[in-house]
Amino acid sequence: MRAKILYFITAAVLVVYFVLVGSRGLMLIRHGTWLTVTFGVAVLILPVIGVWFLWKNTQFVTKANQLGAELEAEGGLPVDELERDKYGRILRDSADEVFARRRAETEDAPGDWRSWFRLAIAYHDARDTPRARKAMQRAISLHDGKPVQA
Template sequence: MKTKLWVGGILLLFVLYIAMSFTQAMRFMRTGEPIAIAIGVAVFVIPALGVWILIREILFGLRTEKMGKILAELGELPEDLPRMPSGRFVREAADADFPIHKQDVEAHPESWKSWYRLALAYDASGDRKRARASMRTAVNFFVAEKNASTTSK
């Protein structure tokens, strides 16, 4: 809950920043000077790119949260691994658990559930880059499955 409040606060500040940036961009573009117009376009495009990235990341977070809840309700989340006092997973336990999830993905390459569990295994092993890539694959399969079930109704 605390994280969602922080995200909401940052999102509010970002919306304020975007509104101010777009106002300044319009001021630059209305001058009629070629250089000012170019600056105005840049001031408009760069925050617009930021908006796109922000929306993409928020959707990613919402979808991964939803997938986690579905797996928890089905009892299909992986067993919790032992942790060190710092809260990190014991590396040996994570490395021993990893092949199970890798084989699951190899057996079910289009299952978002398998990819989700593999992402958790990568994260537990400390490989954040591959964890995020695997979670993106899980999200893509989840959205495709959701769209297919919506279309078939």
């Protein structure tokens, strides 16, 4: 729940920022010289890219949460079996063992979105965000029946 609140606060701050930047861009365009119009258009591109990125990220998070809820309803969410040190960091040997099992599960059923979802959770727990995101994107694509790149 805390993550959702933080996400919405961050998104709201970004929207305010996009509005402020966009208003500056429009102000530059209204000034009317070729230089200010050029800068104004360039400044307006930033909020457009930002809104697109925020929209795509929101879609990703929403879909990942839906998959998590579906997997939880099936009783298929992975149990946190990673060993941690006294500071809460995951012990490397424990993580390697879990990753080996999750990767083997994924290799045995490469078309099953559930195995990719569980692999994404394992990567996330180990703070390997790029791999977690890629595995979750694959889980979402498989769940939606979209073509998946090898």
